[in-house]
Amino acid sequence: MAILAAALLAATLLTAACVAGVFFAFSVAVMPGLNAVDPAHSVTAMQSVNERILNPLFLGAFVGVPLLAAGGGVVLLLQGERGAALALFAAAGTYVLGAFAPTAMVNVPLNDVLAAAGTPESAEHAARLWADYAPRWTAWNTARAVFSALTVLLTALALYLWARGPAAGRAG
Secondary structure (H helix, E strand, C coil), X not given: CHHHHXXXXXXXXXXXXXXXXXXXXXXXXXXXXXXXXCHHHHHHHHHHHHHHCCCHHHHHHHHHHHHHHHHHHHHHHHCCCHHHHHHHHHHHHHHHHHHXXXXXXXXXXXXXXXXXXXXXXXXXXXXXXXXXXXXXXXXXXXXXXXXXXXXXXXXXXXXXXXXXXXXXXXXC
16 A cells, blocks of 8 residues: 555656646746747647647646545545645645646637637737737646646645655555
8 A cells, every 4th residue: 555655646746747847838938939929920839739738648647637646645544644645635626726627717718719710811810819818828827837836745745744654664
């Protein structure tokens, strides 16, 4: 049971950190970079990114974070590690409310609108599309980055509490 707990904690920490890094990179580099070029290029580039982000590696990590955290919380609870379990449940909840929900309710619908627009027919159309999309998408993405980072910290807290908890002298 200890090996399973360790594996779930490590997997949660790794996947949450990867997702937080993706969101962080978009907010501090990708979106500012796209904002600095012609809006027609930005629209086309973001449409392409949005198609390619839907891959098993990213989606596995994105969906896996709360599942791994909740599963780890259950295993820790079964081990009598209440504090560590609660920290991991808090990590799962933080991620669902702060990263998963905004993705489903804001970022993906914005991506769908951008995709449906197709290739902008004029520079003005592209500028309007990008102006309607980028500021709101980036603001919500930054929130996703913050909540994903909080998920990493809560997972690290769970790991710390587990490592020093009552069963710290555990064997496999």
